[in-house]
Amino acid sequence: MSAILDHLPEFWQGLTVTLQLTAASFLGAAVVGLVITAMRVSPVGVLRGIGTAYVETFQNLPLLVLLVLAVFGLPEVGIKADLLVTAIVVIALYEAAYIAEALRSGVNAVSTGQGEAARALGLTFGQSLRHVILPQALRTVVQPLGNIFIALTMNTSLAAAVGVVDLTAAANRVNLMEAQPIPIFVGAGLAYALIAACAGFVTGRLERRLVVVR
Amino acid sequence: MSSLLFDEPGPRARRRIRIATVVGAVAVLALLALAVRQFAAGGQLDAGRWQPYATWPMWRYLLGGLWSTALAAVVSAALSMAAGLALALGRLSRRRWVRLPAATYVEVVRTVPALLLVYLVLFALPRYGLDLPLFWKLVVPLAISNAAAFAEIFRAGILSVERGQGEAGLAVGLTHGQTMRMIVLPQAARRVLPSIVSQSVGLLKDTSLGFVVSYAELLYSGKVLASYNGLLIQTYIVVALIYLVVNASLSKLARTLEARQRRTLRPRRRLTRA
Numbered sequence: 001m002s003a004i005l006d007h008l009p010e011f012w013q014g015l016t017v018t019l020q021l022t023a024a025s026f027l028g029a030a031v032v033g034l035v036i037t038a039m040r041v042s043p044v045g046v047l048r049g050i051g052t053a054y055v056e057t058f059q060n061l062p063l064l065v066l067l068v069l070a071v072f073g074l075p076e077v078g079i080k081a082d083l084l085v086t087a088i089v090v091i092a093l094y095e096a097a098y099i100a101e102a103l104r105s106g107v108n109a110v111s112t113g114q115g116e117a118a119r120a121l122g123l124t125f126g127q128s129l130r131h132v133i134l135p136q137a138l139r140t141v142v143q144p145l146g147n148i149f150i151a152l153t154m155n156t157s158l159a160a161a162v163g164v165v166d167l168t169a170a171a172n173r174v175n176l177m178e179a180q181p182i183p184i185f186v187g188a189g190l191a192y193a194l195i196a197a198c199a200g201f202v203t204g205r206l207e208r209r210l211v212v213v214r
Numbered sequence: 215m216s217s218l219l220f221d222e223p224g225p226r227a228r229r230r231i232r233i234a235t236v237v238g239a240v241a242v243l244a245l246l247a248l249a250v251r252q253f254a255a256g257g258q259l260d261a262g263r264w265q266p267y268a269t270w271p272m273w274r275y276l277l278g279g280l281w282s283t284a285l286a287a288v289v290s291a292a293l294s295m296a297a298g299l300a301l302a303l304g305r306l307s308r309r310r311w312v313r314l315p316a317a318t319y320v321e322v323v324r325t326v327p328a329l330l331l332v333y334l335v336l337f338a339l340p341r342y343g344l345d346l347p348l349f350w351k352l353v354v355p356l357a358i359s360n361a362a363a364f365a366e367i368f369r370a371g372i373l374s375v376e377r378g379q380g381e382a383g384l385a386v387g388l389t390h391g392q393t394m395r396m397i398v399l400p401q402a403a404r405r406v407l408p409s410i411v412s413q414s415v416g417l418l419k420d421t422s423l424g425f426v427v428s429y430a431e432l433l434y435s436g437k438v439l440a441s442y443n444g445l446l447i448q449t450y451i452v453v454a455l456i457y458l459v460v461n462a463s464l465s466k467l468a469r470t471l472e473a474r475q476r477r478t479l480r481p482r483r484r485l486t487r488a
């Protein structure tokens with residue numbers, strides 16, 4: 001137990017980095033995912049193709065491969081960015097594919113009459129998407145988005161493998177000093193579980209408020 | 215082409231679509247051109263840096279890595295599916311003392327990063343005298359974390375079988391176990407097959423944690439190769455392409471299975487095409 005208490009500052013530092021990674025990359029992933037979804041349901045064939053190719057590529061590559069490629073590869077082609085920023089961008093792009101897929105299933109869950117009604121009113125594609133389809137689609141995917149958020153939190157730990165000192169890396173470092181793996185890793189695991197529990201609680205509340213009764 | 219979100223385009227809409235097509239295509243080409251320029255400026259496109267990847271020994275080495283990846287993925291998939299099925303049945307059990315531990319396991323493991331489990335097996339177990347071979351240091355944490363995911367898939371599948379099926383089984387005199395084994399599980403298995411395949415893709419992606427364990431799967435093989443020949447970008451791009459081809463084929467399989475199921479189960483109109 002003292003192993004954790006003695007190193008609270010390190011843990012706190014790691015937790016802050018993990019929270020930064022999680023929040024920033026989820027925000028980025030949400031924006032990119034929304035754009036990709038709009039492209040995938042648009043009337044323009046090329047945009048649909050790009051959207052599908054994006055989702056296919058990022059869902060089928062391991063995040064760790066992307067992180068390694070970006071962190072060690074980009075400097076070799078002359079792009080030098082902050083390590084944390086690189087990790088955030090890569091995780092955001094990766095998770096955007098999953099968000100896009102969830103949003104698309106949400107769009108599919110909107111009953112067809114809604115789309116037809118929007119068109120009958122003379123709304124353009126963009127208008128019907130913005131005012132009719134997406135608001136309903138978003139409500140149905142609160143739970144899946146919550147799951148993606150939790151998965152994203154877990155995935156941020158992979159940044160530790162490429163040198164970002166997040167919660168996982170902090171736990172690993174403290175363990176190397178103290179050699180008391182069980183309390184240290186269990187403590188770190190509890191911190192992750194706490195973040196996930198908060199996310200679950202928030203999505204649960206949101207879902208109850210937003211759910212569309214069909 | 216029209217879908218429920220937009221009509222057959224008229225002349226003005228067709229012009230807009232044409233403009234958007236051109237803009238989209240130009241944007242993608244510009245992005246590619248920028249990437250190529252950056253690569254060329256760094257000398258990364260020199261033929262000499264790519265030549266090695268046209269030779270057989272290189273591919274033999276990388277395919278060896280792929281073989282280890284497949285081995286780790288198959289073994290941990292088998293372990294985690296067995297454990298997942300047990301957990302799912304446990305969570306649906308009528309006995310509270312079975313239900314509670316199974317539910318706790320799933321909920322807890324779902325919220326612990328796989329990398330943390332890897333570190334735990336890597337650094338904690340040896341201290342308590344359990345030093346597993348490298349292969350198991352990768353497979354055990356993957357099996358532990360994926361068991362929870364498979365448990366949720368199986369549970370959803372079992373719950374999706376209509377109540378009447380199980381009730382009918384009990385009505386004709388089968389025991390609970392028999393009903394589960396002979397009536398509910400076979401139907402559930404067919405429904406969850408697509409989810410199982412896509413979860414297996416996730417598991418295959420997770421085996422890249424061998425990078426941390428230094429078990430010689432595909433990504434770690436790439437790391438060794440890159441530190442040996444210094445062709446960092448080229449090596450990791452080739453590795454990424456191998457992952458992409460393998461996983462995309464598996465994902466395609468999952469989609470095919472899903473489409474077949476949608477035909478046999480219940481057809482439903484959709485706003486967009488699948």
